[in-house]
Amino acid sequence: DSGVTQTPKHLITATGQRVTLRCSPRSGDLSVYWYQQSLDQGLQFLIQYYNGEERAKGNILERFSAQQFPDLHSELNLSSLELGDSALYFCASSVGGTSDEQYFGPGTRLTVT
């Protein structure tokens, strides 16, 4: 158990809908990262937050947004869902930034039908 929690574990929804994925980092970690793993692609970095502020942005679509709240938990919002958004979404946390180990949560499996 990494200490990072993600909810829900599984999510099934229809195209065009909007969902919110939630991540709680390990106690004391200030950074939260979001990743997407699709069947046909490897692990893709989406976005990083550090202590409530956006730190780095990767291959995140405009239909997706994220935020980190004062209690340091983070939410990833996915809207206007498409079939291709079906993937495993991981959250990871670290104490600080670049040179710190990241601890991954168990992931949320999103299926868009």
Place this chain on the structure above:
Amino acid sequence: ILNVEQSPQSLHVQEGDSTNFTCSFPSSNFYALHWYRWETAKSPEALFVMTLNGDEKKKGRISATLNTKEGYSYLYIKGSQPEDSATYLCAFHDYKLSFGAGTTVTVRA
């Protein structure tokens, strides 16, 4: 999209043998290189974070080296055991992270 390449894509090792594989990454704008171990149906697990050219890190039978000037890192597994079977991912960190596709290691008893 940054080009992070891992080779080989997969390898089979006899129990007790040692093995190594490579991660290649851009040699500019280097912040850090991460290695992860990813078992099927689990989440990636951090092995090493390497930040300095010439870094060598070790955890048990697994070790890694880093050459930032030429843009590569090696991961070594000494005396492979069946529990070492997993996919090993590297990630290049400049201002964001770019992952390689991984090297899948299968250790045969």
